[in-house]
Amino acid sequence: MKIQIYNQNFDLTDPFKEYLQTRFDALDKYQLGVADCQIKLIRDQRHQKGEVYTIEAKLSLANKEPVFAKEESSDARAAVDNLQEKLARLIIKNKDQRIGKLRKNIKRFKNLKFWGKKDY
Numbered sequence: 001m002k003i004q005i006y007n008q009n010f011d012l013t014d015p016f017k018e019y020l021q022t023r024f025d026a027l028d029k030y031q032l033g034v035a036d037c038q039i040k041l042i043r044d045q046r047h048q049k050g051e052v053y054t055i056e057a058k059l060s061l062a063n064k065e066p067v068f069a070k071e072e073s074s075d076a077r078a079a080v081d082n083l084q085e086k087l088a089r090l091i092i093k094n095k096d097q098r099i100g101k102l103r104k105n106i107k108r109f110k111n112l113k114f115w116g117k118k119d120y
Contacts, residue, residue: 001024001025003020003024003038004039005041007041008043024037024057027088030095034091035062038060039056040056041053041055055079057069064094069083
């Protein structure tokens with residue numbers, strides 16, 4: 001999977017970049033068609049609670065609409081973990097909806113009159 005990282009007021013180090021890569025590479029096990037991932041890292045220093053990290057992600061799935069998710073936390077790694085779990089749930093939900101529609105259409109096709117008995 002190709003990952004593009006954009007940062008705003010965020011010091012992106014090599015260990016954190018590797019951590020992002022491993023966490024988002026784990027999404028490949030849910031769906032093989034994940035083509036591209038865009039991650040936006042934002043650090044807000046002027047927040048009343050101290051530093052707040054916002055992480056936004058956009059997954060481009062093959063032949064489907066992209067999946068968006070956003071997570072905020074006071075710890076950057078915790079935000080990444082929560083975002084990865086949220087994206088996994090969205091991918092599974094999208095996959096289940098497509099399978100349900102496919103099964104529904106198969107039932108409709110099998111219920112057609114010509115599908116039953118054959119005259120030889």
